[in-house]
Amino acid sequence: MTKYLPKHLATRHGRVESARVGAAAARGSRSALALGVGATLPVAGAAVMAAPAFAAQETPAPAPAPTTSPVLTFDSRGEAVKTLQARLALVVDGWYGPVTTAAVKDFQRANRLDVDGVVGPRTWAALDASSAQPSAGDVVRRGDSGPLVRAIQSKLGVNVDGVFGPLTESAVMTFQRSHGLVVDGVVGAKTTYALALATDQATGGDTGTPGQPGVPPLVHPDAPYELPFLNGYPAPITQGPYGAASHHKYYDKHAVDFGVPTGTQVVASASGVVFKTENNVTGGNTVLIKDASGFCMEYAHLSSMNVVAGQQVSQGQKIALSGNTGFSTGPHLHWGIVDCSSYTSIKIADSKELGTTYVPGTVGVSRNGS
Numbered sequence: 001m002t003k004y005l006p007k008h009l010a011t012r013h014g015r016v017e018s019a020r021v022g023a024a025a026a027r028g029s030r031s032a033l034a035l036g037v038g039a040t041l042p043v044a045g046a047a048v049m050a051a052p053a054f055a056a057q058e059t060p061a062p063a064p065a066p067t068t069s070p071v072l073t074f075d076s077r078g079e080a081v082k083t084l085q086a087r088l089a090l091v092v093d094g095w096y097g098p099v100t101t102a103a104v105k106d107f108q109r110a111n112r113l114d115v116d117g118v119v120g121p122r123t124w125a126a127l128d129a130s131s132a133q134p135s136a137g138d139v140v141r142r143g144d145s146g147p148l149v150r151a152i153q154s155k156l157g158v159n160v161d162g163v164f165g166p167l168t169e170s171a172v173m174t175f176q177r178s179h180g181l182v183v184d185g186v187v188g189a190k191t192t193y194a195l196a197l198a199t200d201q202a203t204g205g206d207t208g209t210p211g212q213p214g215v216p217p218l219v220h221p222d223a224p225y226e227l228p229f230l231n232g233y234p235a236p237i238t239q240g241p242y243g244a245a246s247h248h249k250y251y252d253k254h255a256v257d258f259g260v261p262t263g264t265q266v267v268a269s270a271s272g273v274v275f276k277t278e279n280n281v282t283g284g285n286t287v288l289i290k291d292a293s294g295f296c297m298e299y300a301h302l303s304s305m306n307v308v309a310g311q312q313v314s315q316g317q318k319i320a321l322s323g324n325t326g327f328s329t330g331p332h333l334h335w336g337i338v339d340c341s342s343y344t345s346i347k348i349a350d351s352k353e354l355g356t357t358y359v360p361g362t363v364g365v366s367r368n369g370s
Helices: 079-087 098-110 121-129 147-156 166-178 189-197
Strands: 040-043 046-049 234-239 256-258 265-267 272-280 284-290 296-305 318-322 333-338 345-347 363-365
Touching (some): 272 296, 284 318
Antiparallel strands (some): 272 284, 333 345
């Protein structure tokens, strides 16, 4: 049997990009400046009544939580789902789809709840606690988190994770620059007003037509992944999960290495939003794509990257070319499911082609897009 090499050493880093600290209750909905709530805002020295920062179909005023606290799961529909989506500052369409599932898991993780995507009594209670009445004059800035940050991110078209980090700050500054505002990265009265009048289409909803440009096909959070290569491409496996060469560490134990030549086209294994692109010492050029599971698929050691943070991608879409960057002894693609912020290895990817069995020395033939 042909032995596919190289094995590589890749002790992963343990950096956490930005701690998701504090329950949503600590941040709450921030003020009458909250997007979707009318407020009298000072613009050019005069009081101006701001239009809702989101159209009615995007973020209507949250309805009271149902007294029966219905349990909501993936594919639930109806008024209770609309209430949930309004609380999370999502597009309100009444369908508990993959975007809503990911948002619920983010909320549960931030509030130290069981991260199962099921909205039961404890999650409803935490949502109630995060819905305190805002006080006038507050602003939203880097370090904040919660539903309002989610709303701002949705309006700006960046990754909607509810955490006001450097990428969100950069998007705010770009928006401010393009609208003649003070470029400080802080969402105050004037920036909120400008966002309220902006006509760009919001992103991050569970509606949309699969295949439509900019709208990834909708898939179940537990749907199988597809191998990250063009349909029909044979990818030799050089190291599987728990491999002795380097996949026995906290950040790599569930990962798979494919021994493909530099320049091989790498495609998305699942639809999602690009969480991050970076060049780091161990993984080299790395792309993280967050899918409906709430976690990220990591593609590492790339020679080039064709996507940017905040971009929506569809399963099978070209995202990069494989390479030999970072801590690597030969060309290959490192592929695994990780926590988006800490890079912690989460689980073995369940692929349509191979399930969860990746045997070194064998070949996986991609059926991505078939």
